[in-house]
Amino acid sequence: LLYWPDIRGATVKQASAAIATGDESVLSPDSIAQKSIALQGFGTLEYLLYGTPADTIATPDGSFACRFALAVSRNIATVAGEASAGWAEGAEFPRLLANPAPDNPLARTHKEAAERLLSLLPDSLETARDQRILPALGDSAKDSKVRRAPFWRSGLTLKVIAANLSGVVEAVKVSDIDDALPEDARFLVSNATFGLENVISVLDGLDGGFEAALKDPEGRDKLTYVTVAIREAREEIGPKLFQALDLTAGFNASDGD
Incomplete structure (x- = not known):
């Protein structure tokens, strides 16, 4: 797409x-x-x-x-x-994930199924931050390059990123992953969703659009906050969540060879 x-x-x-x-x-x-x-x-x-x-x-x-x-x-x-x-109920993909087996091409165990699904969350946050914001942000207003962000022509960059993050928040909430976490680790989910909801609010508040924010000192400060908050949320629903659930993070193509 x-x-x-x-x-x-x-x-x-x-x-x-x-x-x-x-x-x-x-x-x-x-x-x-x-x-x-x-x-x-x-x-x-x-x-x-x-x-x-x-x-x-x-x-x-x-x-x-x-x-x-x-x-x-x-x-x-x-x-x-x-x-x-x-992804609809009864379709092959969710059926395979819900029924792990030694000959299942997607998941041989419930642990593998959980790892495959949950890895989508931090990967989505990494994409939003590392591919859609940081390349355009640069080290300074002078170095910023709006054309390195998707949808710069239509001015929809911020809306698309906010929608990406909203999707992650919604996926975390409907997963009820808190129920599987030890009590002393449940804060990871609430911290991550709270942080991402704040990020979405900040993005929605950049009325001048992405290009204007790249050049404006206050706008750049807000975008920098956004990148930091996304990174922290990724840590919480990525490595820290996986550790709490005794899961292994899968291969991420953006990590290289």
Whole structure:
């Protein structure tokens, strides 16, 4: 759904090339689904609606880009629908996780199932902090680069990050993981959710948007607080939570080899 980080600008390069050559294969959702991941999701849709093609997308000259955007949006809807169905009660993925067995491809034991699911929480926080905020924040206002953040064209960076964090908070709350923790470790969950809810409030309060916050001293202070608070929450529902539950953290692709 979102190809990020897009260090080499593959999304814009491929979308621009498709428009320049009039590649009609990008006008079909089914065909889009077979193409590069960079071309399939929200990055391309945002570029079409807020990047260079946006200047003419509502005119006859922008007909191709308009149909391109429609195909991408339909592909996004399909992928999102499949993901939702895949996690629905009775679907194969949750069924396999709920029924560990020696021949189960997802989890041989209940411990493995818990490790696989719970690792998604700190990984999501790491992505929000290390891939969506820090690269753009830089060491100073002068060094900041808003284009290193997703959705900078549409000005939706802060809303997307806040939504990511809200998803983590909701997942923690509905998991009832507190019940599995020793009494002296239950503070980890409440601390993490409280901290993340504060972060979401701070992000929602940055009225000028992400780019303005990167340049404003007060805004930068708030973003720095956000990165610190996310890091602390990640420690609490990551390593510390896993230790309290006697679980082993799984491999994270962002850790490298």
